[in-house]
């Protein structure tokens with residue numbers, strides 16, 4: 350309970366804080382404030398004395414100008430140019446689990462191309478009974494599924510192997526997005542072409558100059574892979590592969606081929622390609638770790654975090670973040686305020702969903718003392734997110750990909766937060 354609320358009559362206090370108290374559970378509300386003269390309440394404001402925009406002003410809406418800092422950002426020194434590059438989702442400023450397409454991270458090897466639906470073709474060839482070509486209109490005639498999945502680049506958090514480096518959840522963990530896809534199971538199209546018995550792999554490639562060709566085991570291709578054309582209800586954005594992309598649930602982002610152009614059924618993987626070896630992790634003993642497609646359970650506190658400091662001082666504080674696993678659903682998330690010495694179970698906003706982001710909250714009464722905030726995800730396979738030290742023991746310091754270690758934010762007494770490591 351905040352000091353200014355203490356002196357108020359119970360009924361009035363209840364009115365101001367009742368809504369928060371109803372939902373807050375363990376933590377008493379107290380984030381309301383005592384009524385005091387405030388021109389925002391007592392004076393008639395501009396927005397109440399004129400008229401707003403008509404319904405023909407914004408045929409397709411963008412976020413209001415006051416939210417203009419909630420955008421994708423890139424890190425200039427990370428890549429030589431912005432064409433073969435990456436930017437980051439502003440996860441520190443989002444809530445819920447669905448990533449709006451307009452601020453969902455982009456990763457291109459040769460830039461985001463523009464391909465009209467009319468010019469779109471998808472070929473299925475190789476070890477099939479009948480090689481087939483589909484137009485966009487053809488794809489729309491197959492039975493569709495709707496599924497929510499996260500897509501994480503294998504390089505997410507890659508800069509953090511050797512030490513705390515980038516100061517913000519957007520930059521340390523923002524190579525991820527989570528969308529509702531509408532599309533046709535790849536299985537349906539493969540069955541239409543007729544897969545030969547000796548087939549074991551599919552080679553998938555895009556229509557861009559890089560083609561981003563990748564091999565995927567046939568088993569996965571026949572399982573939950575989607576040929577998607579809508580995301581969050583609307584057409585895919587150009588940067589996410591308009592008009593059609595591959596969705597490979599739980600597996601690293603580089604397999605999620607954009608501008609999908611060809612699926613070749615094969616009896617072995619195409620692994621001589623340089624791109625394939627790019628996503629190999631070198632272990633502490635110098636041996637390479639390959640074919641690491643599944644993204645292990647991971648989580649991060651999105652607020653408070655370096656780009657989302659505590660601005661209201663001590664008292665009720667909502668700690669929130671995201672958790673996900675490529676091996677199933679999130680079964681729980683623990684949060685530590687003291688750098689991993691003690692843990693408390695966070696509240697999941699909704700039960701963990703398969704291979705999709707889960708939002709968690711821990712509602713605390715902050716005493717104003719500094720905190721070392723950490724979150725630790727657990728998934729339905731029984732896996733627990735490791736500490737940085739545990740991960741380095743196995744993978745060393747020179748890895749780039751698949752860093753799913755526990756992240757620490759040092760929240761200072763003044764509410765500012767910093768990316769740090771605890772031993």
Ligand SMILES: Nc1nc2c(c(=O)[nH]1)N[C@H]1C(S)=C(S)[C@@H](COP(=O)(O)O)O[C@H]1N2
Nearest residue numbers: 454455456457458502555561602603605607
């Ligand atoms: N055709 C094509 N597909 C591609 C890529 C690409 O450069 N070209 N990049 C891949 C990589 S490395 C990632 S992480 C994801 C990123 O998807 P996004 O841009 O929608 O975030 O797309 C993958 N699919």
Ligand SMILES: [Mo]
Nearest residue numbers: 502503602603
């Ligand atoms: Mo990626």
